[in-house]
Amino acid sequence: MLNPNLKKQLEVISTKLRMEIMNEVHAAKCGHPGGSLSIADLMTYLYFEAMDVDPSDPKKPDRDRFVLSKGHTCPALYAALAYRGFFPTQELIQLRKLGALLQGHPDMKSIPGVDMSTGSLGQGISTAVGMALAGKMDGALWDVYTVCGDGEIQEGQVWEAAMLAGHHNLEHLCVIVDNNGLQIDGAIEEVNSPYPIDKKFEAFGFYVQVIDGHNFEEIAEAINNFKANKGCPSAIIMKTVKGKGVSFMENQASWHGVAPNTEQYEAGMAELKAHLAELEN
Amino acid sequence: MREIIKKATREAYGDTLVELGKEHKEIVVLDADLAGATKSGNFKKVFPLRFFDCGIAEGNMMSVAAGLAAAGKVPFASSFAMFASGRAFEQVRNSIGYPGLHVIIGASHAGLSVGEDGATHQCLEDFALMAAIPGMTVLSPSDYYQTVNAVKAAYEMEGPVYIRLCRMANETFHNDENETFEVGKGIVLREGRDVTLVATGLLVAETLKAADLLAEEGVSARVIEMPTIKPLDLPLLQAAAKETKGLVTVEDHFAGCGMGAMIAAALAETTPARVIKVGVQDKFGQSGSPMDLFEAYGMTAPHIKEKAMLLMAE
Numbered sequence: 001m002l003n004p005n006l007k008k009q010l011e012v013i014s015t016k017l018r019m020e021i022m023n024e025v026h027a028a029k030c031g032h033p034g035g036s037l038s039i040a041d042l043m044t045y046l047y048f049e050a051m052d053v054d055p056s057d058p059k060k061p062d063r064d065r066f067v068l069s070k071g072h073t074c075p076a077l078y079a080a081l082a083y084r085g086f087f088p089t090q091e092l093i094q095l096r097k098l099g100a101l102l103q104g105h106p107d108m109k110s111i112p113g114v115d116m117s118t119g120s121l122g123q124g125i126s127t128a129v130g131m132a133l134a135g136k137m138d139g140a141l142w143d144v145y146t147v148c149g150d151g152e153i154q155e156g157q158v159w160e161a162a163m164l165a166g167h168h169n170l171e172h173l174c175v176i177v178d179n180n181g182l183q184i185d186g187a188i189e190e191v192n193s194p195y196p197i198d199k200k201f202e203a204f205g206f207y208v209q210v211i212d213g214h215n216f217e218e219i220a221e222a223i224n225n226f227k228a229n230k231g232c233p234s235a236i237i238m239k240t241v242k243g244k245g246v247s248f249m250e251n252q253a254s255w256h257g258v259a260p261n262t263e264q265y266e267a268g269m270a271e272l273k274a275h276l277a278e279l280e281n
Numbered sequence: 282m283r284e285i286i287k288k289a290t291r292e293a294y295g296d297t298l299v300e301l302g303k304e305h306k307e308i309v310v311l312d313a314d315l316a317g318a319t320k321s322g323n324f325k326k327v328f329p330l331r332f333f334d335c336g337i338a339e340g341n342m343m344s345v346a347a348g349l350a351a352a353g354k355v356p357f358a359s360s361f362a363m364f365a366s367g368r369a370f371e372q373v374r375n376s377i378g379y380p381g382l383h384v385i386i387g388a389s390h391a392g393l394s395v396g397e398d399g400a401t402h403q404c405l406e407d408f409a410l411m412a413a414i415p416g417m418t419v420l421s422p423s424d425y426y427q428t429v430n431a432v433k434a435a436y437e438m439e440g441p442v443y444i445r446l447c448r449m450a451n452e453t454f455h456n457d458e459n460e461t462f463e464v465g466k467g468i469v470l471r472e473g474r475d476v477t478l479v480a481t482g483l484l485v486a487e488t489l490k491a492a493d494l495l496a497e498e499g500v501s502a503r504v505i506e507m508p509t510i511k512p513l514d515l516p517l518l519q520a521a522a523k524e525t526k527g528l529v530t531v532e533d534h535f536a537g538c539g540m541g542a543m544i545a546a547a548l549a550e551t552t553p554a555r556v557i558k559v560g561v562q563d564k565f566g567q568s569g570s571p572m573d574l575f576e577a578y579g580m581t582a583p584h585i586k587e588k589a590m591l592l593m594a595e
Contacts, residue, residue, distance in 0.1 A: 129344075134349045164345065
């Protein structure tokens, strides 16, 4: 059981991250709100509970690593990093502008806390495998988390990476699939079905868990199970709602890569503010 | 002077990996099921725990190498040039190039000189692909001894490095044990005042022969070797452009998009000069022995001489 106070704190943070995601994409007038909102709860749990990271020393050698393989949903990562203290929150509304710290996809060279540059789908998971291999060579105890989209796993490279991870029994690697069911062209099972996702990762030698990605109890339990698991990599198939938290964006493929106009932004923010007020009461 | 030996540049890659690996524990080597051919297998024999065979999955291998580099290792990712620069181009660009990670790509079996395997395996566009990536250093050593030095220089650098290696054994001519490898520097192998021959890789030897043929005609040919394709040694080329009638470039690569094209483009901006490019014209390779292919595709000493004579006639 998750401590009720902690659970509430996490819910408050994830709601604030969702508000920042809205701020970011509205200010940028472009970006990817749907898949950012679907991973907001996971990002909250990773950066505020699970991962050992230090904003004052972003490159400390024994930190846990995070690779956003579905790099286009960096508004969620950036919001988490800013709230965790890696850079000022004012940077968030500069997203995607010329000369801004925050690039349209994660850039490890310039952004504190970003462990790998990603954006071209399928590659992030492979880099996470490389990091986990390095850790294994050194007998290190740090973990590597990577988040793939459920559309992203149509990329063959994801399975090349999974094969190598299974082959090397990378127990410190946790692959999380954001299974929100939608990609740009529509429902994943209508475009080119990747199902059954759990069976596929099992076949590659992973310890697989299927959870509700908006339930902190389940996220916490799955991460704890991953940390306790020995001898093979982990995959967490996280059932989520694309656009989660903003009613008109929920389960709409059309909100994959479109920013809200000001009217939509205000309507979405009103919902999130109301939810935050409820939580804080 | 060291002994003249006949050995492929890929042999130097494998041998040097072992030498460097003894001293530098952070070196790791990756391959994609070609460890015997790329000679990365030499490293595997000595350091099995620092060697990762990724199987036949070159794109994944490049991104895995990026992850290893991001976690403090110095990876050498090995495959054939066709797959390292071609199939895995986008992984090299986005996982390694964009973050500027120090991954060294050892790409063997480049060029027509692969020979009998034919067109699918004869990579003739790797210079173009790799040089297009910002921050990528592209090396093309010509013999065993120079490759040893090039691999060591690549290790000492920062950022991504592509090293083009060849299958075919060739005689060494960089036999001076005091010779060093300076990244970005061309080497004047022979002074000359009439025309300049600029060559890289396996065809340097053929180009020296062409200079002999030209001497027989009374033509003094300067021979420049370019073991670094990117960054180009522009001052050396500019001097040649000013001091001789023009340049003939020689490479086992598509002529339209390789070293010669890069040289012509660079000189056009500052020191316009006639540049005739010897290389594979706009067609694929085919099966055959390396020397038969060089002959058939117009890349041997008499062809090089003929191009230089065209410049002399102007």
